[in-house]
Amino acid sequence: MHISGQASATSLPIGSDADLAWVRQHVRQCAAQLGFGLVQQTKLVTAASELARNTLVHGGGGHAEITPLDNGLTRGLRMRFADQGPGIRDLELAMTDGYTSGGGLGLGLSGAKRLVHEFRVDTEPGRGTTVTAVAWVAQVPASRKGLQ
Amino acid sequence: MPEQDAAESAPQVVSSFLERRREQVAQRWADALLFRSVFTLSRDEAVEACKAVVDALSEVAVSGRLEDIDAPGFGTVREQLGRMAATRARAGSTPSQIADEVAGLRVPAMDLLRDEFTDPTSAQAQESVLALTVLLGTLRLVVMETALDANSELIERQRQQLLEVATPVIKLWESTVAVPLIGTLDSARSQVVMESLLEAIVDQRARYAILDITGVPTVDSLVAQHLMKTVAAARLMGAECIVSGIRPAIAQTIVQLGIDLGSVVTRASLADALAYALGRQGIEMTRSDTGASAR
Numbered sequence: 001m002h003i004s005g006q007a008s009a010t011s012l013p014i015g016s017d018a019d020l021a022w023v024r025q026h027v028r029q030c031a032a033q034l035g036f037g038l039v040q041q042t043k044l045v046t047a048a049s050e051l052a053r054n055t056l057v058h059g060g061g062g063h064a065e066i067t068p069l070d071n072g073l074t075r076g077l078r079m080r081f082a083d084q085g086p087g088i089r090d091l092e093l094a095m096t097d098g099y100t101s102g103g104g105l106g107l108g109l110s111g112a113k114r115l116v117h118e119f120r121v122d123t124e125p126g127r128g129t130t131v132t133a134v135a136w137v138a139q140v141p142a143s144r145k146g147l148q
Numbered sequence: 149m150p151e152q153d154a155a156e157s158a159p160q161v162v163s164s165f166l167e168r169r170r171e172q173v174a175q176r177w178a179d180a181l182l183f184r185s186v187f188t189l190s191r192d193e194a195v196e197a198c199k200a201v202v203d204a205l206s207e208v209a210v211s212g213r214l215e216d217i218d219a220p221g222f223g224t225v226r227e228q229l230g231r232m233a234a235t236r237a238r239a240g241s242t243p244s245q246i247a248d249e250v251a252g253l254r255v256p257a258m259d260l261l262r263d264e265f266t267d268p269t270s271a272q273a274q275e276s277v278l279a280l281t282v283l284l285g286t287l288r289l290v291v292m293e294t295a296l297d298a299n300s301e302l303i304e305r306q307r308q309q310l311l312e313v314a315t316p317v318i319k320l321w322e323s324t325v326a327v328p329l330i331g332t333l334d335s336a337r338s339q340v341v342m343e344s345l346l347e348a349i350v351d352q353r354a355r356y357a358i359l360d361i362t363g364v365p366t367v368d369s370l371v372a373q374h375l376m377k378t379v380a381a382a383r384l385m386g387a388e389c390i391v392s393g394i395r396p397a398i399a400q401t402i403v404q405l406g407i408d409l410g411s412v413v414t415r416a417s418l419a420d421a422l423a424y425a426l427g428r429q430g431i432e433m434t435r436s437d438t439g440a441s442a443r
Contacts, residue, residue: 017334024332024366042366042397046405049368097406107369111405 009067014055014081023052023064027079030066034075035137044077044135047115050108051081051131057102059083059129069134076117076136084128091121158279161272162261163209165280166202169260174198176256182249185239186232197232201225205283214282217289226294233295243292250288254281315341317348323355324425326418328393330363338374342381349387356425357382360418362393372407379412388413388428392421 010030012023027048031041048064055062062083069076088094095113100106109131113119118134166173177183178194187194207221208214236246261280265273310331318326325348327341345357359375361367367375379389392415394402402409415421426433 017336020334021332028365039397039400042401043404045366046368046401049366049370050405053368053370105369105373105407107406111369111407114404114406115401 009065012064012066013061014052014064014083015061016056020049020052020056023066024049026066027077030068030077034068034077036077036135037138040135040137043115044079047112047133047135048079050112051079051133054108054131055081055083055085055129057104058088059085062128069136071136074137076134078132078134080130080132082128082130087125087127087129088121088123089125091123095121158272158275159209159212159214159283161276162279162283163206165261165264165276166206166209169264170199170202170206172260173202173257176260177201177253180249180252180256182232182236182246182252185249186235197228200228201287205287208286209279209283214279215286217286217293219286222287222290226290229291230294230298233291234298237295243295246295247288247292250291251284253287254284257284315344317344319348319352319354320358320422321426321431323353323429324358324422325349325352325354325356326358326360326422328360328363328418332366333364333371333374335370335374338371338378342374342378345378346381346385349382349385354387356390356428357387358390358392358418358421358425360393360421361391361398362395362418364393367398367402369405369407372402372405372409376409376412388425390415390421390424392416392418 010026012026013019014023024045028041028045031044036044052064055064060083062081062085065078065080065082067078067080069078093099094101095110096106097110098106109121112131112133116133116135118132120132121129122132123129174195175198177198178187178191183194183198187197204221204223204225207224208216208219209221211219211221213219213221233246236249237243241249257280258277261277262268262273265276267273315327315329315337318328320326325345327345327348329341331337333341341359345359348354349357359378361375364371375391379391382389390413391409394414394416413424415424
């Protein structure tokens with residue numbers, strides 16, 4: 001939809017804690033290159049950290065796809081985290097602040113959604129989960145879009 | 149069966165060739181890219197290094213273990229080869245380029261070996277050339293293996309160093325300690341931090357503990373959870389925890405993530421945190437006017 005003059009996507013594996021650090025570093029680098037401010041960079045890296053950890057802990061590992069975007073007006077970054085894990089049975093519950101199935105704070109999904117402009121979860125029990133998050137440079141957060 | 153004899157003695161032929169032509173082989177190798185680019189200061193050094201490799205190869209050939217990278221003969225030059233490979237890697241050579249450079253030693257040696265035979269097409273000549281080829285292929289493997297070993301050793305050493313660097317607990321004042329956290333706070337690291345902090349609280353009889361996160365690049369919900377657990381554990385030990393070094397970008401991110409740090413005392417900088425801890429202990433700091441004017 002937004003994509004024109006799209007640069008190449010980078011795919012990174014998520015299989016261990018060390019991979020998470022790599023994903024964070026890559027997102028920070030990309031965001032800085034695209035012209036995101038320091039606060040937005042920090043938000044993007046934090047969102048990436050939350051989502052990548054979900055992929056690792058709940059999805060049993062998978063991969064991250066980081067794509068620079070350009071819609072003609074501004075530049076952006078799309079982060080897609082995909083796993084082949086058990087999927088999310090009750091997405092609404094999973095998106096609730098404080099709900100956790102992994103012993104964390106329960107802010108990963110819902111918190112990451114607040115840190116980016118566009119957020120989308122594709123999941124089906126038993127068939128894995130794909131979370132897509134997009135942020136645009138210097139843009140006020142768009143009105144919250146419903147899921148799916 | 150002349151051919152059988154030739155096959156059996158080929159390693160011996162190669163070995164005695166390397167001994168006899170040690171000087172010539174070393175001279176030619178010293179001009180090869182591998183040695184030339186490592187020993188840039190003195191050609192004599194390069195020749196010496198080449199001689200050491202020639203001697204090692206000769207020894208391996210005598211033992212007949214042409215294809216064995218663990219042959220004792222390689223032992224004497226293993227360290228030297230590792231250093232050479234490391235030097236090339238630092239200069240920007242990829243592993244395959246280094247392997248190519250080692251392979252570059254084959255042609256000069258092969259030319260010299262062929263000259264040894266009046267009839268280079270004889271069975272013995274061909275067997276010997278083959279034996280030397282195999283031997284140099286093994287040398288290539290030894291170089292690559294040594295380089296990889298050196299790399300993984302370096303990584304392991306750095307990992308250990310990082311863990312040590314990670315968690316110093318500093319006594320700032322009577323009953324006040326601080327931990328400057330640096331880098332990624334994963335589960336293993338935060339466990340180390342918590343342990344050393346709790347130990348310090350006991351050892352120093354600390355009432356106040358400052359966790360400074362200036363050097364933590366990303367504070368996500370897991371890092372926040374680790375921080376809160378550490379704060380709670382310190383509280384159980386009778387110490388009050390202060391989290392300092394929260395940068396503006398991190399503060400905004402924490403709020404949007406929805407993390408509630410309301411139960412934790414936080415300060416923007418380590419100095420503020422120290423001032424808070426001292427204030428709570430009834431310690432006041434005043435500038436001494438006489439001290440300034442007396443000088």
